[in-house]
Amino acid sequence: MRAVVIGGGIVGLTSGLALRRKGIDVVVYEVAPEIRAAGAGLGLWANALAVFDELGIGDRVRAIGKPAEMYFHDKAGRLLETPEFGVEDHRFLLVHRAKLTDLLADAVGRDNIRLATGFAAYDEHADHVTVRLTDGSEDTADVLVGADGAYSAVRAQLVPGKPAEEHPGHHAWRAVLPDPGLDLTGNRVILGGDRCRGGYVRTHDGGVYWLVNQFGTPEPTGTRKEQALARAAHLDDGEHGGILAQLIHATPEELILHNQIMLVPPLPHWTSGRVVLAGDAAHAMSPHITAGATLGVEDAALLGRLLAPGADVPAALAAYEADRIPRYARVAELSAAVEHSPTPQEFARHYAAFSHWMLTSSAQNPVSA
Template sequence: MTEIPTGPGHRGPKLHVSNGTRARGRAIVAGAGIVGLSTALSLRRAGFEVAVREREPQIRQTGAGLGVWQHTITELERIGLGPRLSEIKAEQSFQRFRDPSGAVLDVGDMPPGRVMHRRQLSALLVSAVGEENIRTGKEVVDYTEDEAGITVHYADGDQERADLLVGADGLNSRVRRRLVPGSESHYDEEGHHVWRAILQFDGDIGDGYPTIGYHRTRGTVTRLADGSCFWVLAQFGVTGGFTGSPRQEALARVENLHDGPSRFVLREVVLATPEDSVLDNRVAVVPEIPRWKSNRIVLAGDAAHAMSPHIGSGASLGIEDARVLGDRLSQADIAPALDSYQTDRIARYRQVRQHAKAMAAAPTPVSYVERFSRYLNWLNNTAA
């Protein structure tokens, strides 16, 4: 067993943040996803020295498009990424939806959205955090907590001390399951299933308005800034029992989105997708948990609240968690800051869950869009 050197700081007075001032403490963030990396930036702004520890040998550079809103941009700016956001190219925006007849469902107050490449956002966050502050191949398997700090234990036998541990380790968070026994993730009650891919497709893809179709199916295709295409198909109420490949199952859902035999771009794009490029997920979620923290351990992002992706904002909300945590830690000592963060987050997610439920239960395409619009306006206007 090796103890990872933590710098002189944890045991002595010489812990520093990058501007040379003395750090308020040392934090370990478990997980280098979008939320873990955002948390590192936010905690650094609060005066902490931050070390990010990622289980995988490399930071995930895959994934498809990510829907972002004004809320996402505001939160990224608030953790200090504003001046660098132009490095992520602006991509096609959408504000309207269609029904299967092709009619536009214009609910008037739908906030504009954009789609960015996850990989680009992740790369920008890594660069802002600094690779020297991130270690890969470090799987957190346990932690112990005492009055003076925490010890994080890794799968390879190493251990490391710090003042604070943030579990940003995603849907199946080890930190959450240790902190809140019985909080295992489970498949979404709505039977939500998602198929998606990115591919090179040079043909015309139309206006990119998402379609809200029959049998609780939704789908869209968007052009990303690098010229590639991102498509996504999703359906509630899927009970499994698939007989086809992921691409065939996706094609079967396309039929729920389009009346009549005329040309439908999404069908063409799915047909043009190489079979092995189709990502296919049965949606899993985290149950509502009664606590997000102890005195020195705290959760953020999917680790605390992975929800069905039909709200199109899990990452955005996780970045908000990161920012709120940093705000609270800049205003108070660790234990009271975590108290205040938990109170704020539990109340916030109670409302997010209500919106998510209402959307999933929408009886018609237009009511789905109205509820989505209501949710996004609420999200854009209510971050603490």
Template structure:
């Protein structure tokens, strides 16, 4: 059996490792000239870490990660957690994206990865799917997996009219820089004024990752650094969070990432007889819940388990879709509740409610 995976990001590479582990021939196609990371670091929860352990890369990922215990702060620096939730529901592993992608690519094997390769179209036949690429190449496989992100070419053909949409008024700025003399405990996550949120935390290699975002943001007209500093000011009553502003000031302009947040609308289907969507290609979420990568990696487990359980591929893909679509309907409900909060107290409650569901009911549903 052979799978072609569109997209060489975290989810696409994880899928490549997982399908290799069950004996499939794998081809990962990445449109960029190299396997590279979009962003500075990613938080991975137990749902994803268990999948990585199952496919043999868990120890390596743990070795490059930093365990983070989340606290929530208001603009004046008061530290909060919602009562009644376990410590595990506030713990994740912060992993630098460049090192993570390199590690995953090595596990897939360079011989199984093609860069500068973008899918143009596909044609499904009774016994294979034919994939055409923009460079004129044609490949055949048993399964085509669209792990090509929010702007997925696979999704565009599978679900016409499903283009990614702007999360109106939601912008995020991020950076990673060598640690200085800022307090090691960081300020993740601060809920401030004007619907701004953000903070910083130490990570692998004596680096610091910082992030600021804002819902209902005014028009973005300045430089990336200027705009990030404006949001940081909303998180810093009485100067308690000056360290965040200092980190932003120290970050070179060209190393600051700014994104208008996009999302994928709810889809009528994720699969056909020989094609499936996975990760952001199926369900790109606003990053304010800090779990999109984890949930995408968990998709891999559900899909591979279905392929192993059912001899007929179409039946397996249907089972995968049946599991995932209602799962993400619940994710959206919980994520919307986190977005709508008015203050840090509400944020602590709603975010813990989300992680509790993800690590318990969501975890079990993905392993049913």
């Protein structure tokens, strides 16, 4: 069996690795001239780490990460306790996106990745799919995996009329500061006023990852640093905005990333007979639940469990869709409960409820060895 994967990000590369470990011939096409990752820090929850363990790279992933916990504080510095949930519902691994994608590319095998080659269209047949590429070439496969992100070109053909759309008024600012110049004794995530959230987490190599975001924000003005500082002011009762503001001040403007948050609306289907969507191509969601990558890694694992040489591809993809769509309907419900929480305490409780559900429900779909 042969698989073509479109997209050389975390989910595309994990899909390629999961399929290769099942004995499937895989090629990953990436439109960029190199494997690279937009963004900064990335949280991986226990269910993603379990997938990487099954794929034989768990120790290598942990070696580039730092264990962290997702507890929230209010702007006065008080811990927002969630006693009905355990410590395991708050723990994750913080990694740098670029380091993780490099690790995954090595695991897939660089010879199995074609760079600077984008997806143009596909022609689906009863027993194969022909993939047309932007350089004018074609490839033939038993299955096509669209893991090409929120703006997926594969999705545009498979599910026309469902482009990524703005999450109105939701913006995020973030950066990795290699040398913070501060003695940080812990990590901190803060829920503040004016629907702002932010904080900082130390990285495994001595740096710090900081983030601020806001729901219902007016159109941002000024430099990225000024925009981030304006939100940080809602996250501390102190006169100068606290440590988070100091980290933002210390960050060079060119290191600060700003994004209007984009979502993929619910799709009526994720598959056809020989084409399937995974990760953000199928379900790009708000990062306020910090689980998009973890859930996308689960998609890749399930594809690896269902597909194998000699498998009935249409039946396998139908089983994948039957599993994934209901799961993500529940993700959307839990995510909305977090977003629309009326108080910081409710935000913290709904967030812990989501992570508990995600971690306990994922056990229903273990990756086969």
